[in-house]
Amino acid sequence: MLQIATGDPRPIARQIVDGVRRLIASGSLPVGAMLPSVRGLAQQLTVNPNTIAKAYAELTAEGWLDARAGLGLFVAPPRQRLSxxxxxxxxxxxxxxxxxxxxxxxxxxxxxxxxxxxxxxxxxxxxxx
Incomplete structure (x- = not known):
């Protein structure tokens, strides 16, 4: 789903945010698609779960993702995210x-x-x- 580049000057959380945005924008992650859990993605990418949680929180705050209590994170329907x-x-x-x-x-x-x-x-x- 995502790849982290060790030589990339961007912080890992920024790489994750940018990667998820690209996947959503391209349609690779369609509206309603469930994202991996924080722990699951952290294990896949071999990064600290706090880094994943930070990236997911930013994406949720910007309206890219919807958090559903007890179910997880899902790609949100498109909408005007920023003024x-x-x-x-x-x-x-x-x-x-x-x-x-x-x-x-x-x-x-x-x-x-x-x-x-x-x-x-x-x-x-x-x-x-």
């Missing part, structure tokens, strides 16, 4: 970080746009027959 102002702020922050990270790598603007576009295409819901 327009907050969405804009986060986009600005992400773009600034991205540009700061890649500006010195020597790629052309067209190469960067193509790479970002390809990555976003992978997050689009997959059509099923």
């Amino acid at each position: 327009d102002e907050e969405r804009g702020r986060r986009l600005d922050d992400a773009v600034q970080r991205f540009v700061g990270d890649v500006v010195g790598l020597g790629y052309t603007k067209a190469q960067l746009v193509r790479r970002v576009s390809d990555e976003l295409d992978q997050c689009q819901p997959r059509k099923t027959a």
Whole structure:
């Protein structure tokens, strides 16, 4: 389901949050799908259960997941998770970080746009027959 990259500069909890978001956005985790338990996912990924709990709490607070008492965590139906102002702020922050990270790598603007576009295409819901 998820993979943790030891060489990734992002904290493990951030990798989990980002990974679950991608799986939901791509349709790999459809609405209503049950996620592994905190302990189960911690064992699969060989990470501390507190790290998983932190990631799940963030995803739940943002509206990506629904917690059902005694049943577990499930993918929530799509809805506006953040205000327009907050969405804009986060986009600005992400773009600034991205540009700061890649500006010195020597790629052309067209190469960067193509790479970002390809990555976003992978997050689009997959059509099923």
